[in-house]
């Protein structure tokens with residue numbers, strides 16, 4: 001049964017800085033994701049705090065927000081059947097050391113913070129995150 005979903009993907013500062021954006025976009029295309037929207041932006045720390053507000057009680061929240069606002073990022077709306085789960089599978093575990101062979105975080109990630117990509121973790125969060133970056 002078809003279950004077309006949209007999810008938000010971010011190519012994080014560490015990957016943009018290493019000029020990996022095109023390579024990572026091709027990974028999505030090669031895995032049959034349609035890139036419906038994309039833009040390169042640099043967000044402020046307060047915008048990062050809003051984006052990651054679900055993590056505000058976590059000990060790593062401040063560093064995470066500093067990091068996401070530290071340089072340009074590429075944000076995309078990806079579409080595919082079961083896009084949320086499929087993107088999480090393609091990205092691999094949050095910590096690149098624990099990510100499976102062939103996943104984006106294994107291939108490109110440097111550390112748990114500099115893990116190269118973000119993807120929405122649920123349908124509700126995908127809607128919120130897509131609106132955050134692409135609401136007109």
Ligand code: CMP
Nearest residue numbers: 055060064094112113114115117118119
């Ligand atoms: P992301 O999928 O963007 O969502 C939150 C981010 O917090 C996560 O990727 C990691 O880069 C970062 N992070 C830093 N430390 C941790 C941790 N201990 N557990 C989970 N995420 C962490």
